[in-house]
Amino acid sequence: MEYLKIHHENITADIAHSLVGLCPFSSISYQGGTLSIDPGCRMCGVCVNDGPPGAITLENDAPDGGGEDALNMGAKHGEHEVLGVHREHWEHRENRDHEWRGIAVFAEYQRGRLHPVTMELIAKARELAGSGAPVYGVFIGGAEDAQVLDALLGSGSGGEDSGKGMGGGEGSGEGISGSRGICVGNSKGGNRGRGVDMLYTYCDPALEVFRIEPYANAFADFIEHARPSAVLVGATHIGRSLAPRVAARFRTGITADCTALEMRNGTELVQIRPAFGGNVMAQIVTPSHRPQFCTVRYKVFAAAAQDPDIGVTAASTKVPDVGVADAVASGTGATNADATVSAGVLRRMALAPEKLNSGIEILNVEDKPSYIDISEAKRVVAVGRGFKKKEDLALAEELARLFGAQIACTRPLIENGWFDPRRQIGLSGRTTGAELIITIGISGSVQFMAGMRGCKCIIAINEDPGAPIFGIAHYAAVGDLYDILPILIASCGGHQPAM
Ligand SMILES: Cc1cc2nc3c(=O)[nH]c(=O)nc-3n(C[C@H](O)[C@H](O)[C@H](O)COP(=O)(O)OP(=O)(O)OC[C@H]3O[C@@H](n4cnc5c(N)ncnc54)[C@H](O)[C@@H]3O)c2cc1C
Numbered sequence: 001m002e003y004l005k006i007h008h009e010n011i012t013a014d015i016a017h018s019l020v021g022l023c024p025f026s027s028i029s030y031q032g033g034t035l036s037i038d039p040g041c042r043m044c045g046v047c048v049n050d051g052p053p054g055a056i057t058l059e060n061d062a063p064d065g066g067g068e069d070a071l072n073m074g075a076k077h078g079e080h081e082v083l084g085v086h087r088e089h090w091e092h093r094e095n096r097d098h099e100w101r102g103i104a105v106f107a108e109y110q111r112g113r114l115h116p117v118t119m120e121l122i123a124k125a126r127e128l129a130g131s132g133a134p135v136y137g138v139f140i141g142g143a144e145d146a147q148v149l150d151a152l153l154g155s156g157s158g159g160e161d162s163g164k165g166m167g168g169g170e171g172s173g174e175g176i177s178g179s180r181g182i183c184v185g186n187s188k189g190g191n192r193g194r195g196v197d198m199l200y201t202y203c204d205p206a207l208e209v210f211r212i213e214p215y216a217n218a219f220a221d222f223i224e225h226a227r228p229s230a231v232l233v234g235a236t237h238i239g240r241s242l243a244p245r246v247a248a249r250f251r252t253g254i255t256a257d258c259t260a261l262e263m264r265n266g267t268e269l270v271q272i273r274p275a276f277g278g279n280v281m282a283q284i285v286t287p288s289h290r291p292q293f294c295t296v297r298y299k300v301f302a303a304a305a306q307d308p309d310i311g312v313t314a315a316s317t318k319v320p321d322v323g324v325a326d327a328v329a330s331g332t333g334a335t336n337a338d339a340t341v342s343a344g345v346l347r348r349m350a351l352a353p354e355k356l357n358s359g360i361e362i363l364n365v366e367d368k369p370s371y372i373d374i375s376e377a378k379r380v381v382a383v384g385r386g387f388k389k390k391e392d393l394a395l396a397e398e399l400a401r402l403f404g405a406q407i408a409c410t411r412p413l414i415e416n417g418w419f420d421p422r423r424q425i426g427l428s429g430r431t432t433g434a435e436l437i438i439t440i441g442i443s444g445s446v447q448f449m450a451g452m453r454g455c456k457c458i459i460a461i462n463e464d465p466g467a468p469i470f471g472i473a474h475y476a477a478v479g480d481l482y483d484i485l486p487i488l489i490a491s492c493g494g495h496q497p498a499m
């Protein structure tokens with residue numbers, strides 16, 4: 001057991017006050033000339049590492065009267081006040097920058113389809129990792145899917161829609177690239193293509209369909225083996241359920257729905273997202289725990305294009321046919337089936353049988369009927385509060401028809417009851433990375449723009465030249481939408497709707 005020791009002989013009033021201000025959990029107090037630590041202490045280590053030297057230290061051996069009893073704050077040992085803690089509270093902090101290395105991406109795979117957010121996150125992870133740190137992937141499923149593993153390892157041929165996308169919409173064209181059994185490598189070494197450097201797979205019939213307990217066990221097992229410094233998970237239904245649970249197991253923080261990610265000092269993941277109702281873009285870091293967890297929505301980042309510098313070699317790289325039957329079933333750990341595919345490495349892992357148990361029984365899995373998914377639309381006409389009444393939307397609908405676009409809107413129009421909520425773009429709506437978006441009568445709030453910044457071409461129509469939307473628009477039309485839209489429609493050969 002480890003504990004914090006306060007060296008009272010070194011504590012002056014100034015030092016005490018600086019320690020009180022330092023503790024992020026307000027667990028240090030200074031009363032009647034005595035410094036103490038209360039039970040709210042999370043063992044984050046800030047007071048030890050960043051406090052005045054020799055004031056508070058982390059000790060290894062429980063003193064007499066320590067053990068579980070020492071959990072009582074204020075217990076005295078000799079002249080020192082001690083706090084006993086379980087080692088695991090501390091473990092993830094102390095090895096932080098030595099053992100925790102690289103960036104991991106959860107490859108979401110269900111019913112034979114890889115969610116396309118996976119490839120977007122891998123591309124972002126590659127960018128964040130730079131040339132020094134490894135990028136890991138973790139694949140959890142009922143059985144191996146060679147085509148998907150090839151894509152994750154970056155050994156697919158690239159650019160070919162395999163139809164394996166899982167965007168939830170029809171004809172998404174967002175599938176992963178298919179494999180032709182060729183090897184993609186880099187003369188400098190390392191897998192610097194679209195894929196990960198090392199892919200951990202957990203394949204077992206019990207993992208066929210997502211159930212939180214065995215998936216969390218597999219994910220946690222992966223983290224214990226790979227020890228990545230940061231973990232990126234898609235903010236999908238599954239990702240939103242899985243990531244917080246695994247983060248909690250490691251007693252680390254998680255930031256949901258990040259809209260941007262940066263790497264500071266090589267290891268510190270800056271997780272950026274709107275906060276306080278969108279009034280600030282918060283930069284969130286996890287200074288004292290590893291790994292650093294975040295979720296990111298589909299379409300926030302772009303999937304990587306094939307790196308033109310990457311050479312294509314002729315070596316056959318089909319994922320070697322080592323079935324799960326070969327896996328070592330006793331205890332967790334890598335099976336003897338590690339295999340190198342291209343420059344990326346495949347590590348087949350096995351979970352102990354009890355870790356595959358779940359209290360959830362899946363009786364049946366059915367596809368939901370297809371519905372409008374503006375995330376998948378290539379062209380979008382988005383409307384906002386500049387429209388005075390519902391009937392006037394006929395102008396936007398005619399424009400959408402001419403462009404073959406989906407209609408989307410801002411949140412106030414959902415609140416008006418003008419649209420189905422699935423058409424809302426933004427922080428509390430959907431994200432689109434459409435090739436073309438025309439925003440009409442939309443101011444460009446932080447919350448709205450969080451859902452459409454990734455669009456390739458943004459045309460904005462607004463009568464206010466100072467509207468924030470013009471800050472990100474590629475083309476701006478300043479004027480009354482009731483003047484501009486009829487001209488636009490006529491010039492595209494459309495019909496003026498009766499209003
Ligand atoms: C936690 C939280 C989450 C949110 N999530 C979302 C979200 O996901 N999506 C979202 O959209 N909002 C969201 N909001 C609301 C957001 O803050 C804004 O209120 C909203 O985006 C504004 O919508 P708007 O641009 O249509 O309206 P406004 O901000 O009122 O803008 C209307 C614009 O129309 C222009 N205009 C008016 N008349 C004309 C005309 N005749 N011709 C041309 N231009 C005209 C005006 O100049 C103005 O710029 C959220 C808010 C919070 C607090």
Ligand code: SF4
Nearest residue numbers: 023041042044045047
């Ligand atoms: S270890 Fe962290 S939570 Fe505990 S007293 Fe020190 S600063 Fe506060």
